[in-house]
Amino acid sequence: MRWSSSGVLAGPRQDASHNDIAAIKDFTVVRHNGEWQVYATTASPSKGWNLAHFAFPDWAQAANARHTFLDTASDVGPGYRAAPHLFYFEPQKLWYLVYQTGLPSYSVSSDPSDPTSWSAPRHFMSSVPPIVEQNMGNGSWLDFWVICDTADCHLFSSDDNGHIYRSQTSLANFPNGFGNTVIALQDSNRFNLFEGTAVYKVGNTNEYLLLQEAIGSGGRRWYRSFTSGSLSGPWNALHASESNPFARSNNVTFPSGTPSWTQDFSHGELLRTNNDQTLTIDPCRLRFLYQGMDPSAGGDYIRLPWRMGLLTQTNPTC
Template sequence: MSLLRHLPSRRSRLAVAVVVPLAAVSALTAVVTPASAAAECSVAHAAPARWQGDSNSTPCTEGVSTTTTTAPRQAAGSLPSSFRWSSSGILISPKPDATHPNVAVKDPSVVYHNGRYHVFASTYTDGYNLMYTSFADWSQASSATHHYLDRTAIGGGYKAAPQVFYFAPQRLWYLIYQTGSNASYSTNRDIANPQGWSAPKNFYADGMPKIIQDNIGDGYWVDFWNICDSAKCYLFSSDDNGHLYRSETSLSQFPNGFTNTVIAMQDADRYRLFEAANLYKIRGSGQYLLIHEAIGSDGRRWFRSWTAPAITGPWTALADTEDNPFARANNVTFPDGAWTRDISHGEVVRTNVDQTMEISPCNLRYLYQGLDPGADGEYNRLPWRLGLLTQTNSTC
């Protein structure tokens, strides 16, 4: 999620974006380490509502009030080298009330748990804060209640770009978000209870790491993303200036102790590695998937992708060009009409909800923010809405 107060407008960004050739190569900074197994304690496998899973209890869900739903095993598969998608229409729009005259809903994070989708997102009026909504089926998304999290212990003030996951070692749900000067988090025993979130705490005791200060330029420190293997947790962030950063801590220390911040990936063209990184473990493959938002030569948002044998890399391009993107308007069909040409900040619907961030390589779905193609003006006031991409060329 960008804060483009000092960056060029959408139309002037187009002129800048075409200066650097699209063939510019990302310079990667990564350390090769063996891929780690998923943490032993894993909960709440996120089966789509149409799947018939087995309801079961698990020792990892102590403190979670209901049973979890486990998806049946699918045949092994792999990600394709090119992607094709079909998009829903607008599923989630702002729901203004007397104290939240919102103009946008954006930056969604989603998990499927106990028969319901749980969606967290940014809202914008004159500033950013967070909302939560929940529903059993995507057909119910537009009518589901919006809970504004500034009415909880999370409180008011700038909060944006959430990520939600269950941290199995502590049996706690974590909600991570940006607060402008730091990455912050709140915890909850029950994801379905919006009043259960704790007051914010910061990840970085000393604020922005020096390596970010030295490289951020006129960008912004945004879009924090946590993923863990069996030994460590890694916190990623972007700077709207062509850099993806990675910090680390031990699994036993999480959420404390994040240090050793490095540049995990960089691009000389800031718009080709802009913001909104997602990183997932690909089930059954020993591989990880990284997707990262870019601003294209047409000024529209889209996603690039890479794979690696470990969270720390090295990263190999999968679908990372405008002609062969992970997700862009040119590889998405809109059966109900093209309501957006931007495919922007979102999240894959995962196969589990825990800190390993595991996804199936089969039949991907991606909840994203889109925008009326005719909308223009100051970035933070653009009327973003949420829709769902469904992969149409799965190999399994």
């Protein structure tokens, strides 16, 4: 894998009631109504984690887009909300915004370009599954991701402790009935399977691509990839080592005139070919929206200056 990165495309914006946002991160994106609709986590030392929306027709306009904060503008409301994931659930003709509140949560809307339209949070599950409690150690259950095939919907999640979990319900029963939680992938080194799980259907094939964020030997964030012929697994390593990564500082270049503004390639999403629950990607035209930050930054996690960037694959195989 080889990538070319944009410069910083967008950073945090403030308003009177959101005046200390240090970062914007955990981007989810769809193309709808002629614009890129982006939802993201905001990090505020005074308010904690919440969600924001911004939209723009072209990437060059992202930095100037207006930010709408869901804690005050919608029924999503205040409190801990983070790591959004947006898709259109075609059987119900509804948009779902999946996010974490301590539990896997979601809101629904008929129009993702209207950030005021989201419903109050509901939970996919009312408690942490025993298998997660038994394995997450000092980690946290987070980064929830929904993808469906023709029969079932699958809820993937991470624990910052070397495990990826998968829960399941039928397509007809979604969003209810998630259970049967299993460990989809695990590693004795928790930094190898840390967080940020994302799963996609690969074009018109029966293959699936799983991406997982890792923390590398130098402490920098990077992405590994795995493939399977089924959402139930098993998952086989594809680009999964520091010398052969999916996305890492050693396989990303910055074009002439673009500063090498980050060495972290963290919590991202591939741009999809559709918006529905199959989460389909074009393997011949991979683009990855990610969070990066100034390599010299440090300190409290909630103060880290995450910003938005876009990777474009430069060596597609088709």
